[in-house]
Amino acid sequence: MENYRLEEQSLDKGIKPTSARFKSTKQDLTNAMGSMYAAVLFIGIMNCTSVQPVVAVERTVFYRERAAGMYSAFPYAFGQATDQLISSQVVIELPYALVQDILYGVIVYSMIGFEWTAAKFFWYLFFGYFTMLYFTFYGMMAVGLTPNYHIAAVVSAAFYGIWNLFSGYLIPRPKVPIWWRWYCWVCPVAWSLYGLVVSQFGDIITLMDDDKRPVKVYIEDYFDFKHSWVGWAAAIVVAFAVLFAALFGFAIMKLNFQKR
Numbered sequence: 001m002e003n004y005r006l007e008e009q010s011l012d013k014g015i016k017p018t019s020a021r022f023k024s025t026k027q028d029l030t031n032a033m034g035s036m037y038a039a040v041l042f043i044g045i046m047n048c049t050s051v052q053p054v055v056a057v058e059r060t061v062f063y064r065e066r067a068a069g070m071y072s073a074f075p076y077a078f079g080q081a082t083d084q085l086i087s088s089q090v091v092i093e094l095p096y097a098l099v100q101d102i103l104y105g106v107i108v109y110s111m112i113g114f115e116w117t118a119a120k121f122f123w124y125l126f127f128g129y130f131t132m133l134y135f136t137f138y139g140m141m142a143v144g145l146t147p148n149y150h151i152a153a154v155v156s157a158a159f160y161g162i163w164n165l166f167s168g169y170l171i172p173r174p175k176v177p178i179w180w181r182w183y184c185w186v187c188p189v190a191w192s193l194y195g196l197v198v199s200q201f202g203d204i205i206t207l208m209d210d211d212k213r214p215v216k217v218y219i220e221d222y223f224d225f226k227h228s229w230v231g232w233a234a235a236i237v238v239a240f241a242v243l244f245a246a247l248f249g250f251a252i253m254k255l256n257f258q259k260r
Contacts, residue, residue: 024209026218029201035112036196037169039128040189043104044135045160049153051139056149063258101129114200123199123230130237131192137244138188144251163189172223188240194225195233202227 105125114120138159142152165171166180167189176184184190202225204215211218219225 026208026211029208029215029218032112032114032200033169033193033197035108036200037167037193039104039108040131040192040196041160041164041167044131044189047132047136048139048142048156048160051136052143052149052152052156055140055143056152059143059252060258062252063256098129101125101132104128120200123234124196126234127192127195127199127237130234130241131188134188134237134241134244137241137248141244141248141251144248144255147257163187166190167193168223168225169193174222174224188237191233191236191240195230195237197223198225198227198230198233202230 102125105121105128109121109124114124139152139156142156143149146152146155162183166176166184166187168184168187173181173184173190197219201215201219207214208218213221216227
């Protein structure tokens with residue numbers, strides 16, 4: 001009865017109640033969030049590690065061609081950022097990354113049982129796509145800032161663990177000690193998970209079976225994820241992709257690790 005009253009009140013306020021088969025308990029919600037968390041981290045790390053050897057080899061070629069006066073550093077860096085998104089050497093990598101994200105998104109979205117609305121589906125694709133981009137650009141940046149891809153792999157692996165720990169899934173941000181909580185705000189994976197969760201669940205006011213709170217309220221209380229911040233989360237994941245790509249370009253232009 002409380003559920004019906006809550007839905008009637010939400011209709012009066014212009015909020016549409018939603019329902020899906022996996023949001024009835026906290027465990028169901030945690031499982032759905034876990035699928036997002038695992039996919040973001042696994043696919044991102046795979047993109048990052050696979051791009052590094054390619055960038056390292058091509059940087060050596062770039063040193064030789066720059067010494068011969070063939071082109072400057074900035075066009076090279078821009079070309080790397082557009083052509084090496086998924087560690088391939090084909091110009092079509094940007095649309096290919098989008099196609100990859102769409103294929104993955106459709107399969108996972110339908111298997112998990114997310115709500116089929118245009119807004120939520122495209123938010124899911126958006127956050128997945130830009131997460132792939134910033135992980136790939138991060139791998140390129142790590143190579144650009146280090147002498148070789150072996151050191152870049154070691155440095156990157158350290159941040160994989162840190163990003164994993166502060167992503168907000170294993171340890172929700174409100175439960176992180178206050179002196180470490182600041183890092184949750186500068187962790188890119190935390191913002192990807194934030195955007196994915198609030199875009200899918202942040203507007204659901206259906207009561208949970210085992211908690212008697214709306215899904216939206218539970219997410220806000222336990223994870224401190226607010227649906228009103230979905231725009232900020234989107235802007236920040238884009239900013240991380242731009243930042244890592246810009247740092248890669250800076251490293252290529254200003255740093256030279258050539259030994260002879």
